[in-house]
Amino acid sequence: xxxxxLSISHLDRQLANGESEHLDFxxxxxxxxxxxxxxxxxxxxxxxxLLGDDGQNPFEGADETGLDKKYDAAGADIIIGEERFRIERxxxxxxxxTKVFLDENEMGARDFQHWLMDKLRIPLxxxxxxxxxSGQTWPELSFRSLLRHIHRQQRFWSDLADxxxxxxxxxxxxxxxxxxxxxxxxxxxDLVRLKMSSQRLRVGRDQYGQTxxxxxxxxxxxxxxxxxxxxxxxxxxRKRVEGEIESLQKKRxxxxxxxxxxxxxxxxxxxxxxxxxxxADLLARIGAQEVELRExxxxxxxxxxxxxxxxxxxxxxxxxxxxxEALSDLRVTHCPACDQPVVQLNTAAGDCFLCHQHLPPGDxxxxxxxxxxxxxxxxxxxxxxxxxxxxxxxxxxxxxxxKNLARSRDDLGKVQNELKPSREAVAALVQEEVxxxxxxxxxxxxxxxxxxxxTRALAVEDTMQDEIRQLETTIVPIEERHGEAKRAxxxxxxAALLEDGINDYLNAINELRTDVWRHEQVSINLSASxxxxxxxxxxxxxxxGGTDSLYFLMAYHFxxxxxxxxxxxxxxxxxxxxxxxxxxxxxxxxKEDFIVQPFIDLLGREEYAGRQLIxxxxxxxxxxxxxxxxxxxxxxxx
Numbered sequence: 001x002x003x004x005x006l007s008i009s010h011l012d013r014q015l016a017n018g019e020s021e022h023l024d025f026x027x028x029x030x031x032x033x034x035x036x037x038x039x040x041x042x043x044x045x046x047x048x049x050l051l052g053d054d055g056q057n058p059f060e061g062a063d064e065t066g067l068d069k070k071y072d073a074a075g076a077d078i079i080i081g082e083e084r085f086r087i088e089r090x091x092x093x094x095x096x097x098t099k100v101f102l103d104e105n106e107m108g109a110r111d112f113q114h115w116l117m118d119k120l121r122i123p124l125x126x127x128x129x130x131x132x133x134s135g136q137t138w139p140e141l142s143f144r145s146l147l148r149h150i151h152r153q154q155r156f157w158s159d160l161a162d163x164x165x166x167x168x169x170x171x172x173x174x175x176x177x178x179x180x181x182x183x184x185x186x187x188x189x190d191l192v193r194l195k196m197s198s199q200r201l202r203v204g205r206d207q208y209g210q211t212x213x214x215x216x217x218x219x220x221x222x223x224x225x226x227x228x229x230x231x232x233x234x235x236x237x238r239k240r241v242e243g244e245i246e247s248l249q250k251k252r253x254x255x256x257x258x259x260x261x262x263x264x265x266x267x268x269x270x271x272x273x274x275x276x277x278x279x280a281d282l283l284a285r286i287g288a289q290e291v292e293l294r295e296x297x298x299x300x301x302x303x304x305x306x307x308x309x310x311x312x313x314x315x316x317x318x319x320x321x322x323x324x325e326a327l328s329d330l331r332v333t334h335c336p337a338c339d340q341p342v343v344q345l346n347t348a349a350g351d352c353f354l355c356h357q358h359l360p361p362g363d364x365x366x367x368x369x370x371x372x373x374x375x376x377x378x379x380x381x382x383x384x385x386x387x388x389x390x391x392x393x394x395x396x397x398x399x400x401x402x403k404n405l406a407r408s409r410d411d412l413g414k415v416q417n418e419l420k421p422s423r424e425a426v427a428a429l430v431q432e433e434v435x436x437x438x439x440x441x442x443x444x445x446x447x448x449x450x451x452x453x454x455t456r457a458l459a460v461e462d463t464m465q466d467e468i469r470q471l472e473t474t475i476v477p478i479e480e481r482h483g484e485a486k487r488a489x490x491x492x493x494x495a496a497l498l499e500d501g502i503n504d505y506l507n508a509i510n511e512l513r514t515d516v517w518r519h520e521q522v523s524i525n526l527s528a529s530x531x532x533x534x535x536x537x538x539x540x541x542x543x544x545g546g547t548d549s550l551y552f553l554m555a556y557h558f559x560x561x562x563x564x565x566x567x568x569x570x571x572x573x574x575x576x577x578x579x580x581x582x583x584x585x586x587x588x589x590x591k592e593d594f595i596v597q598p599f600i601d602l603l604g605r606e607e608y609a610g611r612q613l614i615x616x617x618x619x620x621x622x623x624x625x626x627x628x629x630x631x632x633x634x635x636x637x638x
Contacts, residue, residue: 004120005564005573007612010077011047016070025614026627028603032616034631040616041154044578046074048151050087052116052143054098054109057091080119113143122570123181127171138189141171141180149560154578157553170531176560177494178568183528187482191475198471205464238451245444248437282412289408293401300394307387314380321373486528495526497566501559505598509551512594517551554595565607573611593622600625
């Protein structure tokens with residue numbers, strides 16, 4: 001993919017009085033010079049705002065200056081590759097404060113940033129904010145994040161990108177070095193998402209299992225469940241309870257049989273057995289008859305509702321037919337457009353008296369309408385008759401079922417009356433023993449139900465385990481692909497590209513002014529998780545003083561610009577540096593010409609054609625091969 005570079009050719013601001021101010025730039029090094037308070041920083045703020053700031057004006061935070069009222073709008077002509085575009089911001093225009101106008105096409109600031117990234121062929125990626133497994137949403141690495149490294153504001157000379165946390169700085173460096181799209185790929189995002197899902201399921205499964213085990217031991221005091229609750233231990237407990245229930249049922253039957261043989265005369269025992277069997281049959285029959293009667297009653301109620309609905313529908317159709325006959329002779333008496341009375345003029349036979357168009361022969365429409373209405377009446381009448389017949393049949397069926405159920409209940413009452421003496425005699429002998437067995441059966445049945453519920457709960461844990469296995473199966477190939485792509489990255493080689501650019505600058509200023517940089521060389525340790533910039537063996541921010549920090553940060557911008565001819569990198573070949581008038585108490589003036597000269601030499605090389613640096617300063621009068629724009633008017637507070 002060939003590089004696309006950004007540069008500014010024209011920058012302007014429209015004053016509220018209708019006049020305008022402008023600056024013109026070219027590729028290479030552009031100096032914006034002038035004494036303090038001549039508006040250099042405000043021009044840079046304007047350009048920064050034009051490049052996708054989502055604020056409402058370029059001077060937010062400095063409302064006391066009134067600059068947002070002094071100016072109505074701003075614009076810039078930008079060049080990307082071989083194409084030229086016009087961008088404008090109109091913060092005094094209603095509804096346009098946060099909009100960007102690209103060649104008169106309105107878009108949001110975020111959409112404009114996406115457009116810029118696309119035009120510059122910088123891939124749009126999302127990066128993890130801190131620990132990738134923290135669960136935080138991955139933010140988008142926007143053009144505004146990259147601009148923090150491209151535009152060095154006058155108030156920010158203490159870090160690579162002030163007020164940008166280290167994780168975002170790391171992502172920006174990876175983007176400039178062409179590694180972000182590899183490291184923060186869709187595979188990596190999917191891998192993190194799947195691993196987090198697997199981790200949540202594992203934690204949920206463990207918590208679920210622990211809670212289930214504690215509750216089970218509290219609710220059930222089954223032998224074999226005191227140590228661990230699992231499918232095997234639950235199955236063993238269930239079989240024990242089933243055996244206990246079967247034993248109790250046999251014991252109950254034996255108790256009742258023994259009591260019956262003692263309490264009932266031998267000659268009556270066969271009769272009692274027959275009555276007991278008859279009683280059981282009657283109970284089963286009554287249950288079936290109740291179900292059948294309930295279903296028949298529900299069907300009958302449904303048909304009765306259908307009968308009412310059909311009757312109402314037939315009545316509406318009949319009324320519509322009567323109304324059609326009554327209204328068919330009515331004619332148009334007033335014009336539907338002007339509401340004036342219609343005067344029937346001489347009209348040819350077979351023509352409409354109102355529109356004078358020829359009428360269809362035989363007035364087929366009226367006949368068709370009558371036929372359709374009659375068809376609907378006939379259909380509804382037939383359906384209503386059919387429903388009436390079904391209602392009649394079901395009413396007879398419900399009556400018969402009700403009578404049969406009443407007879408069965410009468411028969412059951414007679415059998416129970418005959419059995420009553422025998423049952424009372426048996427109950428007198430074994431009431432206490434049978435009651436104790438029934439209580440034990442109830443307890444065992446409840447334990448059996450609890451075990452069934454625990455079995456279903458364990459199935460939920462098994463389902464969670466299956467989901468974990470499925471996730472792991474999905475994770476393995478993605479992890480392999482991402483691992484291969486990550487292992488293929490030579491972080492040291494990519495870091496060396498920026499490292500070499502920084503050290504080339506420091507070597508250059510030492511040639512221009514002997515021993516201005518007295519420290520060791522700069523090294524960059526870059527990895528997938530972070531980066532460290534060292535001077536010698538110590539972090540640069542810990543070892544460098546004020547003026548040395550100025551040299552180092554200038555070297556950093558030089559290093560970034562030097563990336564713009566590297567095919568694998570994504571630096572847009574554009575830099576804005578607003579040099580402070582004073583740095584650590586020392587005035588920055590013409591004696592600092594040497595800090596700009598390496599940029600002039602770099603951008604003067606053929607392979608860096610089309611790149612651009614816009615840098616501010618008090619004078620830089622000794623520099624050649626630059627385009628200089630001088631601001632002379634000092635804005636004094638009143």
